[in-house]
Amino acid sequence: MKRVLLSWSSGKDSAWTLHVLRRDPAIELCGLVTTLNAEFDRVAMHGVRRTVLEAQAAAAGLPLWIVPLPWPCPNEVYEQRMAETCGRAVKEGIEAIAFGDLFLEDVRAYRERNLAPTGLDPLFPLWKIPTDILAREMIAGGLRARISCVDTEKLPASFAGREFDQDLLRELPDGIDPCAERGEFHTCVYAGPMFQTPLPLQSGEIVTRDRFAFADFAVS
Secondary structure (H helix, E strand, O other): OEEEEEEOOOOHHHHHHHHHHHOOOOEEEEEEEEEEEOOOOEEOOOOOEHHHHHHHHHHHOOOEEEEEEOOOOOHHHHHHHHHHHHHHHHHOOOOEEEOOOOOOHHHHHHHHHHHHHHOOEEEOOOOOOOHHHHHHHHHHOOOEEEEEEEEOOOOOHHHOOOEOOHHHHHHOOOOOOOOOOOOOEEEEEEEOOOOOOOOOEEEEEEEEEOOEEEEEEEEO
16 A cells, blocks of 8 residues: 555645545555644645644544744745655655645646655646536535635635535636636635544634635634
């Protein structure tokens, strides 16, 4: 079996990647790797609290590897911290890191380029699945998530906090990817076949910082 870490964003794509990997008998999942904005103690970009992240890892039954990042974070610092994490992974017998990327070629090439010197294999289990089909498959398969962050230059701030469901998909404006692969929005997963039990996710306030609207969530 190949020992694999999963890059975990707290959102739907990484959660569905976890579900897919768990159905592969050739894969042994060893942990979830997440970058955390150390200034706010929240998942980078998604804005999800550390406590929710920890609850997700517990529900998935996997250890959580947190990579703390300063704010603001220069790219060279990010790459250094990730290189250190990869070094730890190799020492612990990890052979690959899986990502929930869908179709952005530049993102995939960046990950492949940075992993090449480490000896770790990059895996992309959801790669090039049509995102309209994938979004519907996630929802039909029992994944439950809420929108944690909205890029207000692409979507109205009112989408923040909403359930990722069929109604939302129908209301997305033309040109918005159903899985938001271009960063239109980010999600926080609280239930699904990848979790042993659902998270008791509670919705809090919605705040706007710069061009992003963030919905705050907590676990009760």
